[in-house]
Amino acid sequence: MKTFNKLTLGVLTSTFFMGALMGISSESRAQTSANAYSEPDSDIVMVYDSDYIRALNRAKNLARMAAEEANGGLDDYRAASYMHGPAIEVPFVDNGQSWTFAFYGTEPASDVPAYKSIVTVGKNGEMVRMEYNEAI
Incomplete structure (x- = not known):
């Protein structure tokens, strides 16, 4: 699984929202699980085992x-x-x-x-x- 840290979070957020605005599908979102880590106050959920x-x-x-x-x-x-x-x-x-x-x-x-x-x-x-x- 490819993982990202806080340094790339801003880029990912921008890319995601630009894609949403342009009508690009978000079918490749990461699956969440009971072991998921969610960064507080963030619009993006990072999934880590x-x-x-x-x-x-x-x-x-x-x-x-x-x-x-x-x-x-x-x-x-x-x-x-x-x-x-x-x-x-x-x-x-x-x-x-x-x-x-x-x-x-x-x-x-x-x-x-x-x-x-x-x-x-x-x-x-x-x-x-x-x-x-x-x-x-």
Whole structure:
């Protein structure tokens, strides 16, 4: 199943409504299920299998922990607050066999981004690769 995150949601919304205005059929809508995830206050329902959400959340946590380790641990670094929330709200790219997360981090007791990290995590959780990690 092809999945999309918040970064593509605006494009999908625009495309959907333009198609509706032009009379294009929407027969290819995703089927919803008991495990569907619906973004609050959104006109589009994104459908994710519960196993996908669980694996994505595990990968998000592995990405966050890799950045914490690379930046001196929790004594020196805090990942952005969204890296502690629902995985589906974190900026990510689904690469097929892996996910890539891009996020900022701060120094403790600060809300000014001080680090940028890009981490790729295999969907099976066995591969964690720091693609980019720099102070900004």
